[in-house]
Amino acid sequence: MTTTVSIDVASCKTLAPYVLRPPRDARPRAARKTVRKKEMAVEPNDKQALNITMSAHLTAVAERRDVAAFEELFRYYGPRVRAYMARLARDGQLAEELMQETMMAVWNKSAQYSPDKGNVSTWIFTIARNLRIDAYRKANRPGFDPNDPAFVPADTAPADQTLEGMEDAARLHEAMAQLPSEQLQLLKLSFFDEASHGTIAETLGIPLGTVKSRIRLAFAKLRSTLEDKQ
Amino acid sequence: MSIVHHLDDDVLLEYATGTLAEGWSIAVATHLALCPHCRERYELMELTGGALLDTLEPVPASPDSWTALMARLQDETGAQPAAATPAVPPNGGQPVLPEPLRSYVGSDVDGIAWKSLPGAAQFLIPTSDGETMVRLLRIPAGKPVPEHTHRGREFTLVLSGAFSDGEDVFRRGDIEVADSSLMHTPVATPDADCICLAVTDAPLKFKSWMVRMVQPMLGI
Missing domain, CATH: 1.10.1740.10 (RNA polymerase sigma factor, region 2, helix turn helix motif)
Known part of the structure; x- marks a missing residue:
């Protein structure tokens, strides 16, 4: 973790949206993913x-x-x-x-x-x-209940989850913008239209196996972006 | 003992988006309660859902929307914000059935009124989705469940003991997702009875003619 934004809730509240601007990506330029020009707008x-x-x-x-x-x-x-x-x-x-x-x-x-x-x-x-x-x-x-005595917690809790959560969300937007359009389309159909993968396959006229493999590829890409952050 | 049999992305995604019917979702949610690995993958999917919400083209709310909402808030100003659900105090140690399964069953394993099957016992869990059959199975140590094929898919989640399905051993928290192409004969390992959650989308079609004959009478 390279940034050091502390979130002071009391003072944040009085600021207009977007004013709080955390430091830009502090990693060396070479360590960042290549970002095509179009996506810089994200x-x-x-x-x-x-x-x-x-x-x-x-x-x-x-x-x-x-x-x-x-x-x-x-x-x-x-x-x-x-x-x-x-x-x-x-x-x-x-x-x-x-x-x-x-x-x-x-x-x-x-x-x-x-x-x-x-x-x-x-x-x-x-x-x-x-x-x-x-x-x-x-x-x-x-849904599962994290307070249930039978719930199995993760071994390690990240040190600064707040900031990490914020950064993950930002990085995810960036990664989503770089997904191939057919993968992003599939994610949107899944989340917005609540269509089963069988229905999506019919709608798009592609085999169910292709739907599943695109989903796997999309999340593999998103996961690797988030794991890549150090 | 860590979990080695996980859920695939497509099943997790159907659960994250809300597409998966209630019966399957009970198995997925219960596996997630036991499996930090899948939970991490699932959380990425919910994070993706939030990010996609940000990208939706906003549809303007009705002009009086905020006023209407304010009026409702006024009615509820006395109400305290609901606190997070408190933990249910464990009644003598760790339950075998995690939530949400324990609430569906109505008790932990000690309180289950098992119904006997040929060579096993079962407890049916009612759901409202109308498309799945959800039940707990108790397979005696070292015994197989009758050989069967399926018309659809089947999720089997181990809660106690273990079963072996050919090469693979499934222990507490492991989930097996089978479809109609898989012929399998799960056998409980010899050390203990195996209790598992089985979700199917069609009545099981047993191979043995004898079992098939009694199937309608047993309601399986």
Whole structure:
């Protein structure tokens, strides 16, 4: 870990989004992955700054029931969650309702967000996903419980998970931009349209085995990018 | 003893995106509770979901959306933020069944009312997905489960003891994903009974005509 941003929640809150700008990638230029010109526009550090800002807002909601911070979260995530819901809901009103439900859950469950997981977008995605399953399939989604005595924890906990989570999210954006388009398309179909891999294979007119191998390749690439970070 | 039989990316992804039906998801979530390796891979997938959410073209909320949300917040201002779920105090040591499986079963292994099968015992776990059959199997030490093929896929997750399937030994936390092309005869290792979670998407089709004859009566 080469950067040393400390996240002061109290002072972050008063700053406008994007103002907090962590140091740029401090690794020697040669150690960085070659980035094609087009992808430079992705600006992973913007994503990292966004994560830090949103994390501070969410912490303010959890600790102080801060409505202004909640509005910032709503202005950024509301329209995105609505877009996510609209991928399955033909009815705009239903997408709006599910978005509102998601944001209410963000307000009510904010204490369960742990900054050491680092990424607000991921946390909100999981809430939205579970509400969408509930709404469309009327089904439960069983999940594991890290507080369960039978839960097997990982051997090693990274020293600074907060920052690591933030950096991972930023680096992931960068890595995703470099995936071959057919792999990225597959990820989007999987996450947004909640299509089974069999359905995706039919839609795209490719064998199921190809769908599976593209998924394997995509995550192998994303994993290696994150493991590469030292 | 570390886990050597893991889940493939495509199954993990279907669980991460929410596509996987409830029955399969019970096996995946229970494996994840026992397997830090797969959990790390799964967390990358959720991280990817969050990153993709960032890239979605925003759909503007209704003009009165924030006002409506504020009104709901006002109604709930008295409510304290929900705290994270507290750990259930272990009732004398570590449970054999991790969550979410233990809640589905309603107890740990000691409290299970096993139903006997020819050469094994089972406990059916009801789900609401209408497409899977989920059950715990208890195979006596050293005994095989009847030879069978499947019409679809089958997830088998070992919870206690071990079984051997030809070359491979599956121990606590190991998961076997089989499809219709696999003919296998899992045999419990001789040291102890093997308890495993079996999820199938179709009733098992036993090869032996004798077992097949009694299958409708046993409801398997």
